[in-house]
Amino acid sequence: xxxxxxxxxxxxxxxxxxxxxxxxxxxxxxxxxxxxxxxxxxxxxxxxxxxxxxxxxxxxxxxxxxxxxxxxxxxxxxxxxxxxxxxxxxxxxxxxxxxxxxxxxxxxxxxxxxxxxxxxxxxxxxxxxxxxxxxxxxxxxxxxxxxxxxxxxxxxxxxxxxxxxxxxxxxxxxxxxxxxxxxxxxxxxxxxxxxxxxxxxxxxxxxxxxxxxxxxxxxxxxxxxxxxxxxxxxxxxxxxxxxxxxxxxxxxxxxxxxxxxxxxxxxxxxxxxxxxxxxxxxxxxxxxxxxxxxxxxxxxxxxxxxxxxxxxxxxxxxxxxxxxxxxxxxxxxxxxxxxxxxxxxxxxxxxxxxxxxxxxxxxxxxxxxxxxxxxxxxxxxxxxxxxxxxxxxxxxxxxxxxxxxxxxxxxxxxxxxxxxxxxxxxxxxxxxxxxxxxxxxxxxxxxxxxxxxxxxxx
Amino acid sequence: xxxxxxxxxxxxxxxxxxxxxxxxxxxxxxxxxxxxxxxxxxxxxxxxxxxxxxxxxxxxxxxxxxxxxxxxxxxxxxxxxxxxxxxxxxxxxxxxxxxxxxxxxxxxxxxxxxxxxxxxxxxxxxxxxxxxxxxxxxxxxxxxxxxxxxxxxxxxxxxxxxxxxxxxxxxxxxxxxxxxxxxxxxxxxxxxxxxxxxxxxxxxxxxxxxxxxxxxxxxxxxxxxxxxxxxxxxxxxxxxxxxxxxxxxxxxxxxxxxxxxxxxxxxxxxxxxxxxxxxxxxxxxxxxxxxxxxxxxxxxxxxxxxxxxxxxxxxxxxxxxxxxxxxxxxxxxxxxxxxxxxxxxxxxxxxxxxxxxxxxxxxxxxxxxxxxxxxxxxxx
Numbered sequence: 001x002x003x004x005x006x007x008x009x010x011x012x013x014x015x016x017x018x019x020x021x022x023x024x025x026x027x028x029x030x031x032x033x034x035x036x037x038x039x040x041x042x043x044x045x046x047x048x049x050x051x052x053x054x055x056x057x058x059x060x061x062x063x064x065x066x067x068x069x070x071x072x073x074x075x076x077x078x079x080x081x082x083x084x085x086x087x088x089x090x091x092x093x094x095x096x097x098x099x100x101x102x103x104x105x106x107x108x109x110x111x112x113x114x115x116x117x118x119x120x121x122x123x124x125x126x127x128x129x130x131x132x133x134x135x136x137x138x139x140x141x142x143x144x145x146x147x148x149x150x151x152x153x154x155x156x157x158x159x160x161x162x163x164x165x166x167x168x169x170x171x172x173x174x175x176x177x178x179x180x181x182x183x184x185x186x187x188x189x190x191x192x193x194x195x196x197x198x199x200x201x202x203x204x205x206x207x208x209x210x211x212x213x214x215x216x217x218x219x220x221x222x223x224x225x226x227x228x229x230x231x232x233x234x235x236x237x238x239x240x241x242x243x244x245x246x247x248x249x250x251x252x253x254x255x256x257x258x259x260x261x262x263x264x265x266x267x268x269x270x271x272x273x274x275x276x277x278x279x280x281x282x283x284x285x286x287x288x289x290x291x292x293x294x295x296x297x298x299x300x301x302x303x304x305x306x307x308x309x310x311x312x313x314x315x316x317x318x319x320x321x322x323x324x325x326x327x328x329x330x331x332x333x334x335x336x337x338x339x340x341x342x343x344x345x346x347x348x349x350x351x352x353x354x355x356x357x358x359x360x361x362x363x364x365x366x367x368x369x370x371x372x373x374x375x376x377x378x379x380x381x382x383x384x385x386x387x388x389x390x391x392x393x394x395x396x397x398x399x400x401x402x403x404x405x406x407x408x409x410x411x412x413x414x415x416x417x418x419x420x421x422x423x424x425x426x427x428x429x430x431x432x433x434x435x436x437x438x439x440x441x442x443x444x445x446x447x448x449x450x451x452x453x454x455x456x457x458x
Numbered sequence: 459x460x461x462x463x464x465x466x467x468x469x470x471x472x473x474x475x476x477x478x479x480x481x482x483x484x485x486x487x488x489x490x491x492x493x494x495x496x497x498x499x500x501x502x503x504x505x506x507x508x509x510x511x512x513x514x515x516x517x518x519x520x521x522x523x524x525x526x527x528x529x530x531x532x533x534x535x536x537x538x539x540x541x542x543x544x545x546x547x548x549x550x551x552x553x554x555x556x557x558x559x560x561x562x563x564x565x566x567x568x569x570x571x572x573x574x575x576x577x578x579x580x581x582x583x584x585x586x587x588x589x590x591x592x593x594x595x596x597x598x599x600x601x602x603x604x605x606x607x608x609x610x611x612x613x614x615x616x617x618x619x620x621x622x623x624x625x626x627x628x629x630x631x632x633x634x635x636x637x638x639x640x641x642x643x644x645x646x647x648x649x650x651x652x653x654x655x656x657x658x659x660x661x662x663x664x665x666x667x668x669x670x671x672x673x674x675x676x677x678x679x680x681x682x683x684x685x686x687x688x689x690x691x692x693x694x695x696x697x698x699x700x701x702x703x704x705x706x707x708x709x710x711x712x713x714x715x716x717x718x719x720x721x722x723x724x725x726x727x728x729x730x731x732x733x734x735x736x737x738x739x740x741x742x743x744x745x746x747x748x749x750x751x752x753x754x755x756x757x758x759x760x761x762x763x764x765x766x767x768x769x770x771x772x773x774x775x776x777x778x779x780x781x782x783x784x785x786x787x788x789x790x791x792x793x794x795x796x797x798x799x800x801x802x803x804x805x806x807x808x809x810x811x812x813x814x815x816x817x818x819x820x821x822x823x824x825x826x827x828x829x830x831x832x833x834x835x836x837x838x
Contacts, residue, residue, distance in 0.1 A: 061679045063526075073686065074697065079679045081529060082688035082698075083522075084552050090519045094526020094534075095679055098484060101510050102532055107680035124522075127515045262512075266505035279463030279642060309466070309637070316464050316639050324466070324637040327576065349750040351636060352821035 021047040024057050025075050032071040038193035038218025039069045042140055048199035049206055061109045063092040065117035068147050069140040072112055086121025088113050089128050089137060096133045100259035108206060115141040118176060119154035128211050129185035133258040136205045137213040139176060142220040150223025157238060161227040176215050177249050186255040187212035189248045201248065210257045284432040286318040291344035292427060294358035295373050297366030298414050300328060300337040307414035308339030313436035315343045318428040323351040336369040357381040360417045362403060364389060384421045399424060401457035407450050415447055416454025423455050430455060463643035469604045469633030470495035473563060474503055476608040477535050480615035481650050483509035484534040486523035488516055488542060491575035492631035493565040496537035517542035521549040521562065528558045529687060531678035533615060537563035540582050541572060547589045550624050552689040554590055557622040557674060559653055561614045566630035568819060577819055578632040580742050580793040586626045587771040595716040597723050598771040600628040602745040605640050607633055609648060610768060616651040617723055621715060622673040628770065632743040656683060664696040670711045671718035717772060725768040726777050734761035735786040736831055741767045741799065744791045744822050751827035762831055770799065778806040789830045791815040791822045
């Protein structure tokens, strides 16, 4: 099958055969590999594939990994990015996404990685297979780490002898194509470096508009054939025994490239900006001359932090500076929920609370969390604690309203507590809190009702 | 004080807003408290501007995506906390070696290891600076509050772009996860700077710096000039060489490129007081308590000078030298056990006493710093 029959992103309009291998690979440079190494076959086949597709070398980026195969960049006339070990697919994804979504989408990104890189960077391959960016990956699988002395990798066959599996490897190898098939990889192929159709298979993988991976099997003459002299004749038989086919294994023409899906999903026109552009106006007056430090706590899911937020909006509406810090257990939906609040007529410097001026507690889990704060509160201060709860001796004044029987929706209990507090310490008008609720624009009636009930509670 | 455009925002909001203002259009993230709020803010805001914000399967991928996008020509940023930052270290070294602009926001939590995700800390300061294998300078910028977080991230992006280097924006839980009133109308105006681009009609060398302190002119991968990027030791062409004068020149370049641009990097707030023999040096969240303590001390009639350092690294040596003149006692509050930044500043502080106020797992209070200021100097 002629690969150029497929739509090719990044291909120029130049007629076929106008380019030559020499336009991609500097043939005058000595290949930096051992004699007989398969890497040079793959490099030349890549150049031949680019030639078959008449691609502009200026619109190709080869992202190479660590290992002997990564030395390819010294010979290439395309853009080259020589990366860290196993990370080449992730760097390539960044280049490709930027090109597709922010550039002219004319660049073809091709990863050259070994079996060692594919072992350490396995997650990147899994992720790219899932994402489906327009990246082609050529795995040079020679079953071991050649550059570092022939150690075994995640791709080393069982019984294969390496410098670290002297009695033969005992761990079965990763079937990368099988694995990535389960991740919905669009294009998968497995070939031998010596296969005559290698350039055509690579060309097809490059033509594929999405994530394409070719596992290319070869032998390391430095260690592989030296340690395993009979291996040459056994590769195909071994593959057959493992049930691993050669050739193009899958080619899904219906998969949508990541950049296309991203464009479709990421710009919803009806999406309202969560953060309003204009500021919060000063509509009310406050009575503070010094900072007020308040801490409130209750049960997760009962609106402690959102009541605290409305409280800060009310304060800003009254011309105050505020700070809010929230806390939860590790899982946010259970146990306590607390907010530390500071209200100040001037810009807040230190925003911690060691001795609170006010403590609001609406449930047992809130009390459990804040009991320490309650007992060391400012003696001049004011606490509001749900009437049902048993509390220790408190230095300041304590109000004990019963919100539970009063407020229909427990989500508004904490808002009622804020209202009760403001009634007895009106440092800002209750109308400011009501205005903050109206500005939030959801659940307004119920919230205003809770504020009213809280205000009247005690 | 009258505010004109008050908003209630988190430090994370201000970091996202500043980054977008500075031209960041690529963000890749992985969730981690207390940096997740930066991630969610960017995921919400960047696509609306035609930018790209994506989730990655781990922090390694997140930074690799950013570096790849930056190589293609985009301004890129990620954010993480201590555990994720340690995973990113490999790629920070790569960005430094390949001279790729990128900003990494490190929102500190209590360490070591998983530590406490929502506990403020200043324990990663040396990890941030000294994470580069081989020992090369990495600019570290540290805001103290939401309003200067905006300025800090713009400065960080500008430094990353103009000097072609990774930059760490060091912050912490107290900043990213605290919501405060900020008057948006009073945010400072900062010029947005871009990386120096190669446009000339002459052969392009990927790392072709003219003077050792010059960042090389940038050409994007996929652009009109062939680029040869490598994380291996290289010459100006980007060819692998492991020794010899060209390799040594390149390594020297990576060092002086940062050190000779101190005026662009240095950012401090020096608040001297005539006749003071005490100087408080502070950074990050602790600076807020320090400022409150200095204010109180002055009200009590004590002469105290105060130096806030925002550009933690490279250490602003000349500022330290001038601000130490006449000072007998230096007080450095930090939320870590041993006084990490103090250990770095010590050689630059020619004073009789350098006192650390150190604490972990809770905020250092103004009173604790004030106690240090009020303590009678030790006499032998």
